[in-house]
Amino acid sequence: MLKNYFKIFIKVASQNKLFTFLSLFGISLTIMFVMIFSMTISKITTGSGPEKNLKKIVFCQRVSVHETHNGKKVGGFSISGCGRSLCEDHLKNVKNANIISMYSGPQPWEFIFNGKYQSKLQNQTDAEYWNLYDYKFLQGRPYNKEEVTKSSNLAVITRSLKELLFGSDENVLGKTVRYTSMNLVVTGVVEDPPKTAQNAMGDLYFPYTLIKNNDPTEEYLGGFIIAFKANSSKQFGPIRNEAQEMVARLDAADTLHSVFLSGPYSQVEKMMVGYGDPEEYSVGTSLFKYLMYALAFLLLPAINLMALNFARIHERGEEIAVRKSFGAASRVLRGQFLFENILMTLTGGVIGIILSYLVVAFLGNSLTLRVNFMGSVPLSFSFNYLVFIAALISCLIFGLLSGYLPAIRLSRMKPAVYLKGGEL
């Protein structure tokens, strides 16, 4: 039976090449986008380069503070990264995490070198940062806890920054890098993190204690990200509870402010929530929003294919009538049509997957996907089985969405109309 349907599918598809092309075109392109998008996102969320433990890390990067009067929110309201004191005096004491690190995250660093404008990234970190992420040290060592506490003028630079500043010089340990008005002594050189790393980013790293301009009156707000590494993702819940309880205590003790901490979130959650008002954007609403986008994205080509299917139902009239005459029930015919349609969408899916590999292979480095306001990442490969499942499920949804209604119409056609035995 399926063999019979398969033969029909091949014949019908090869006889009406324009229709086949139109059907496959929409599906293939959509699957290609789904594939490229999910491969790249999967690459980011799995972690690459120094982020090999990404799946065990949760982050807080947004705090909001409302001024309050008698327990009611009034007037002023600010959102920012985590404050230095909030991190140092409170969040760093979370017990359920193995490693807790605070850092500014990548910040723009623009300077003129040898008469040329340069745009690089600098990242102000604590010593724990080097335990949290697995940078590959080519020379030297990271700065340690004591050096951070003492605000030592030290820096870790990447290989590309070293090549820019020092050219072919072999050993650059002990040489200085000028950052604003400071001369930082290089203690280590690391391999550049890949562009797909979204947390371990930067060209120049130095102790966050070197920056003194943090407003001491701002207890909660500042420019820091705080990251908690757990033994496994099972610890995420306890870590979140602990962090939230700490902030709740601060909130209760402060009669002039109401404080809200967003997270801690995993990489996936963090990407969904983004940098908006932390009280407005929760993982749930973001997930819903993205699912709606995805559905709309899949719905358009599905509707297109459905319209094509409707338009040519009458072409199949004679075949349907003959099959009915010889005993096909409507349900069986619906099954046949859906089967053919899913074969069509799966074929489109396979073409889409091949296209996505070709696009990533040939254009991956010149095309980027924007993931947040800081960065775009190059389109990337990832052999994650989830990506294939995403493509496959998309094809099935396609096949069902675009085939179901036409199949019903088709199975209800009156055979007598197409079997005019007498007149020709």
Next chain:
Amino acid sequence: MIKLENISKVYRTKEIETLALDNINFEVREGEFVSVMGPSGCGKSTLLNIIGLLDEPDKGKLNLNNLEILSYEDKKTARMRNQLVGFIFQSFHLIKELNVYDNVELPLIYRKTPQAERKKRVMEALEKVGLVNRMQHYPSQLSGGQCQRAAIARAVAGDPKIILADEPTGNLDSIIGHEVVGILADLNSKGTTIVMVTHDEMIAKSTHRIVRLFDGRLVG
């Protein structure tokens, strides 16, 4: 085998109502070979479609193989068409995407006959019509006579009690036409009940009985 009582069928389109069959009473006994004759548009095809459960009458009772048709539920009529009836059409209506073998196999596929049994039955049917050497051909590669023989093989592959043939010789020249009717007569001699629409008096006379339709009514 086939019994129609007061069967009427009206076709309604936006502009007109056509009374295609008007109070038809008609019986065919088991093993009979009956010809249906009448001018174009008198309701012959409609009659065959109603007997074959491809169309529903507006009034009257239909009895097939001692079973009164009370409802036209899709699954039930599909099963009856599959097991009881074999259709032959003037313009063959072979599925053009399938070769002769696959076309003939069609009724057996909807009956869920096992593969080996299917093959045996298809080969037997093809032997009956002398088309074994053409079984890999597609309809477009066959002559009209060969197409109609393939269609007959398809109609008999499921070994139905009734064959309904709507002008089976209409598209064939007279020699080939007689050959095709010969095959039908042969099937009839082995017990198959046949109702055949034809315009050819000679062919009609070679069957057991002639029924004449005029404007949806039986005459003579």
